[in-house]
Amino acid sequence: MDWTMKNPLPAEGRTIGFVGKGGSAKSTTLAHLLRYWKKMGILAVGHDADDSDGPEPGSLLAWSEMLGVTGPGLGSPVYRAPAAPGLQAEVNRLRPARGLSVIDTKAWERKTANSHYATVKASDLLVLALYPSGMEKDRGGSVFAAMDEIETMSGHRPRLVCLLTRFNTSSSAASGVRKELEAEGVHVLKSEIAASESKGGLAQSFGKVPVLEADSPMHQLAKELITEVAK
Numbered sequence: 145m146d147w148t149m150k151n152p153l154p155a156e157g158r159t160i161g162f163v164g165k166g167g168s169a170k171s172t173t174l175a176h177l178l179r180y181w182k183k184m185g186i187l188a189v190g191h192d193a194d195d196s197d198g199p200e201p202g203s204l205l206a207w208s209e210m211l212g213v214t215g216p217g218l219g220s221p222v223y224r225a226p227a228a229p230g231l232q233a234e235v236n237r238l239r240p241a242r243g244l245s246v247i248d249t250k251a252w253e254r255k256t257a258n259s260h261y262a263t264v265k266a267s268d269l270l271v272l273a274l275y276p277s278g279m280e281k282d283r284g285g286s287v288f289a290a291m292d293e294i295e296t297m298s299g300h301r302p303r304l305v306c307l308l309t310r311f312n313t314s315s316s317a318a319s320g321v322r323k324e325l326e327a328e329g330v331h332v333l334k335s336e337i338a339a340s341e342s343k344g345g346l347a348q349s350f351g352k353v354p355v356l357e358a359d360s361p362m363h364q365l366a367k368e369l370i371t372e373v374a375k
Contacts, residue, residue, distance in 0.1 A: 152374035161263040164273035166251030180366035182219030187243030190222035228262035267302040269373040276321035335365035
């Protein structure tokens with residue numbers, strides 16, 4: 145199979161920020177995406193704002209460091225993000241030409257001038273990783289409120305897309321929440337990352353080299369995000 149994808153990104157590249165509650169599979173998803181994008185010929189750099197205050201178990205940076213600099217690793221470098229005031233400049237500085245800077249974050253907190261606000265301000269595309277329940281959908285409103293504040297202060301508003309994660313495929317909750325979000329004008333990605341607790345599943349993959357599978361949900365997500373951020 146030819147994994148390469150026609151690169152639609154502009155010369156200066158694009159930035160994608162991931163936000164959401166703790167445990168919404170942000171770091172796991174990003175670790176796999178970095179490997180897929182490398183295979184697809186898309187250059188990317190990871191920025192770990194989840195780890196900015198020191199080592200954190202399960203963070204994207206910790207995962208990258210566990211794999212070391214030899215071998216396939218995550219396929220792309222991952223750096224500890226600077227404090228919030230310097231995040232945007234660093235993300236722009238390290239972003240490859242016609243490539244991506246991607247930002248991983250801690251559990252969402254709506255606090256002015258924290259790393260989450262800096263991530264929103266630095267991003268061209270903001271991905272809200274969301275467990276599809278009514279409660280988590282309502283909590284997502286905090287992200288929209290933060291975007292409103294940042295737009296008022298800086299004039300910048302990233303495009304927002306929602307990624308449904310960690311749901312039981314036998315439940316109808318995901319399709320119900322998807323319909324509610326779309327009715328409210330939220331763009332929900334076609335790709336979904338369902339719960340996978342098996343021995344070889346995503347939930348058990350931390351610290352391991354992500355396995356690539358053609359046309360898998362993660363591969364579809366990697367392609368869909370490139371298309372979305374290039375708009």
